[in-house]
Amino acid sequence: MTVPIGYYLVLSAILFSIGVGAFLIKRNIITVFMSIELMLNAVNLTFVAFAHQWHQISGQIFVFFVMVVAAAEAAVGLAIIIAVFRTRNTLNVDSVDLMKL
Amino acid sequence: MYLLLFFIFGGLCAAGALNLLLQSHPINSALSLIVVMSSLAVLYLLLGAEFLAAAQVIVYSGAIMVLFTFVIMLLNAGKEERTHGSKAAYIVGVPGVAVLVCLLSFIFLSQKSHLSNARLGDYLVTTSDLSAVLFRDLLLPFEVTSVLILVAILGAVALARRGN
Numbered sequence: 001m002t003v004p005i006g007y008y009l010v011l012s013a014i015l016f017s018i019g020v021g022a023f024l025i026k027r028n029i030i031t032v033f034m035s036i037e038l039m040l041n042a043v044n045l046t047f048v049a050f051a052h053q054w055h056q057i058s059g060q061i062f063v064f065f066v067m068v069v070a071a072a073e074a075a076v077g078l079a080i081i082i083a084v085f086r087t088r089n090t091l092n093v094d095s096v097d098l099m100k101l
Numbered sequence: 102m103y104l105l106l107f108f109i110f111g112g113l114c115a116a117g118a119l120n121l122l123l124q125s126h127p128i129n130s131a132l133s134l135i136v137v138m139s140s141l142a143v144l145y146l147l148l149g150a151e152f153l154a155a156a157q158v159i160v161y162s163g164a165i166m167v168l169f170t171f172v173i174m175l176l177n178a179g180k181e182e183r184t185h186g187s188k189a190a191y192i193v194g195v196p197g198v199a200v201l202v203c204l205l206s207f208i209f210l211s212q213k214s215h216l217s218n219a220r221l222g223d224y225l226v227t228t229s230d231l232s233a234v235l236f237r238d239l240l241l242p243f244e245v246t247s248v249l250i251l252v253a254i255l256g257a258v259a260l261a262r263r264g265n
Contacts, residue, residue, distance in 0.1 A: 006213040018198070021195065024198075026130075026181065035122075037134065041138060051226070063153055071250070074165045
């Protein structure tokens with residue numbers, strides 16, 4: 001029994017769109033950040049599906065590098081969130097609208 | 102069997118992502134994101150990417166989400182409040198997202214004849230295959246990412262430190 005690669009691509013499109021929607025709708029800065037992680041994961045699924053389709057290993061290498069960059073991004077982003085919360089005492093993105101702390 | 106596994110874990114993925122969108126408390130969103138990432142690891146295994154499945158569980162569900170839940174609990178984040186901005190985001194966001202998912206699904210399903218079918222175990226990338234490429238052809242980018250991680254650690258410490 002087989003699964004068409006297209007199903008995997010449709011699933012990743014659904015995940016990516018939900019990530020975009022959560023990014024737009026959510027007002028909590030941590031949840032907005034989590035929806036970015038969801039979008040990265042959706043793109044990773046596309047990479048793995050195409051790596052399986054074309055029997056190329058470079059798709060999986062890309063996923064590896066995306067994971068590394070996502071880990072670095074999560075560490076720096078959460079540190080920024082902590083710094084913003086310390087100065088403003090809020091996590092609402094609407095009240096965080098200046099570049100300076 | 103393979104189709105059943107795909108639908109179980111794909112459905113779990115989509116349900117977890119929807120739950121992330123619908124929950125108003127960030128800790129519930131974080132826990133549903135862990136469900137999404139763990140079931141994505143199973144989907145990677147179904148596609149024959151065994152190293153990436155392990156890395157997904159260790160890096161994403163382990164390290165990154167622990168960091169997220171730690172920050173949520175540290176900052177004592179409560180329920181998010183609704184503002185004017187969220188109403189505008191609903192009006193623009195929901196139809197836009199619906200259009201996006203319909204467009205992408207239409208493109209992928211209309212190209213289905215060009216794409217092959219995935220069978221369990223017909224293309225397995227072992228860790229040695231992956232490391233042969235990573236440590237031979239892509240050694241320089243791999244080393245550069247270690248510098249990136251180092252810079253990220255320093256930046257995180259500098260940003261989160263109390264007082265100036």
